[in-house]
Amino acid sequence: MKPIDLVRRAATLLTLLAAVGASHAQGYPTxxxxxxxxxxxxxxxxxxxxxxxxxxxxxxxxxxxxxxxxxxxxxxxxxxxxxxxxxxxxxxxxxxxxxxxxxxxxxxxxxxxxxxxxxxxxxxxIPVALMTSARVPASNTREFVQYLKQNPGKLNYASVGNGSFNHLFMEQLKAAAGVDLVHVPYQGAGTIPAELMSGRIDATVLSVASVMGQWKAGQVKVLAMMSSKRSPALPEVPAITETFSDFRPFTxxxxxxxxxxxxxxxxxxxxxxxxxxxxxxxxxxxxxxxxxxxxxxxxxxxxxxxxxxxxxxxxxxxxxxxxxx
Known part of the structure; x- marks a missing residue:
């Protein structure tokens, strides 16, 4: 078969496929x-x-x-x-x-x-943030990292399990900052805010909405959004990349x-x-x-x-x- 014929057949096939796709959309949904x-x-x-x-x-x-x-x-x-x-x-x-x-x-x-x-x-x-118990003596990410370096392996963080979003974000933080925290997995996120507020958990990454009341009451601290820029919904909270420029958060x-x-x-x-x-x-x-x-x-x-x-x-x-x- 000549090359020109192959091109014509391919073009015809593409036209037919486009027509089939368009026919699927006509009147959709029924x-x-x-x-x-x-x-x-x-x-x-x-x-x-x-x-x-x-x-x-x-x-x-x-x-x-x-x-x-x-x-x-x-x-x-x-x-x-x-x-x-x-x-x-x-x-x-x-x-x-x-x-x-x-x-x-x-x-x-x-x-x-x-x-x-x-x-x-x-x-x-859905913006999530690095947050700590109010008992942790740090008001921003740099102070938190400094405290972790002074107390290696003595603080913990909560996640909802191996490979969860909060597990990965905290492991990214550990690698970026060169610090050590103990991973404490939970069955679900529902109990973590209370554990954070009580001080049984030192840190975690959660949606800000899940701790809004505790944050406003000063019972937990929100240190940084785990994003490449500040959230329009919470412009007062720094992005993690403001502390670690090479941090690569996922959406x-x-x-x-x-x-x-x-x-x-x-x-x-x-x-x-x-x-x-x-x-x-x-x-x-x-x-x-x-x-x-x-x-x-x-x-x-x-x-x-x-x-x-x-x-x-x-x-x-x-x-x-x-x-x-």
Missing amino acids: KPIHVVFPYPPGSPPDAIGRLIADKASKILGQPLVFENRPGANGILGTGQVARATPDGYTIHLNTTSGFLLNSFVRKDLAYDPVKNFTPIIALAD NWIGFLAPAGTPAPIVARLNEAFRAVLQQPDVLARIEQQQWTPIGGTPEDFKASIAADMKVIGDAVGSAGIKPE
């Missing part, structure tokens, strides 16, 4: 869309996700049915979406912690967060994804609807009430963010010596 969140109800991500799904249903003209499918630290529900038909009628809501971190700490993961999913939109950044996002192979026009339609929801004042108010920062953007933006986070998380896991279990 039935309810299932939104799978792989954790129990009641958390801020659950509440915000439900709000945005409800608002998007009015734009799309079909219900977005919110389904909680908890189990195995988010792996059960995420795996179900990975295996779902990529037709736009099953989508996924998740966070960095549940979506990306599991791929580095679990041997038995039956899906790949990059290969088996198509990003739709990053809704918001703690919440966002929607679809099974890999979902037609691009359908992904674009969903992205358009969710972006419109993010512009509604009452939705923005709820997001900002949680001290979150809205993101939005395109599927391509979200894909690039995930790729960057995978690199940073991989480096952090390697430097911390965390092995898949």
Whole structure:
């Protein structure tokens, strides 16, 4: 076959594929869309996700049915979406912690967060911060590091388990500062603020919203946002990179994804609807009430963010010596 014929056939195939994708999006959606969140109800991500799904249903003209499918630290529900038909009628809501971190700490993961999913939109950044008990004699990150160096191995920090976001952030801090703290894993984040307030735990990384009352009352100290720049929601709190310029934090996002192979026009339609929801004042108010920062953007933006986070998380896991279990 002549090269010119190959080029023509390839062009024809691309045209046909584009037409098929466009036909999938025409009239979409024609039935309810299932939104799978792989954790129990009641958390801020659950509440915000439900709000945005409800608002998007009015734009799309079909219900977005919110389904909680908890189990195995988010792996059960995420795996179900990975295996779902990529037709736009099953989508996924998740966070960095549940979506990306599991791929580095679990041997038995039956899906790949990059290969088996198509990003739709990053809704918001959930800022987390380095915080200490009020009993720790430090008012900023530099003083905290100095105190740690004077007391090597005598202080501890809490996380929600091996390879969790707070475990990785604290291990990144240890490496950047050259300090030593004892890791104390907990079954969940719910009890950590009280443990921090009591002084049984010296430090941790959590969302500021989870300790807002204790922070305002002076019962815990918030030293730094674990981000490359200050959070618009909390501009008074320095970014960790202001102390350690080479610190590479990953984004703690919440966002929607679809099974890999979902037609691009359908992904674009969903992205358009969710972006419109993010512009509604009452939705923005709820997001900002949680001290979150809205993101939005395109599927391509979200894909690039995930790729960057995978690199940073991989480096952090390697430097911390965390092995898949």
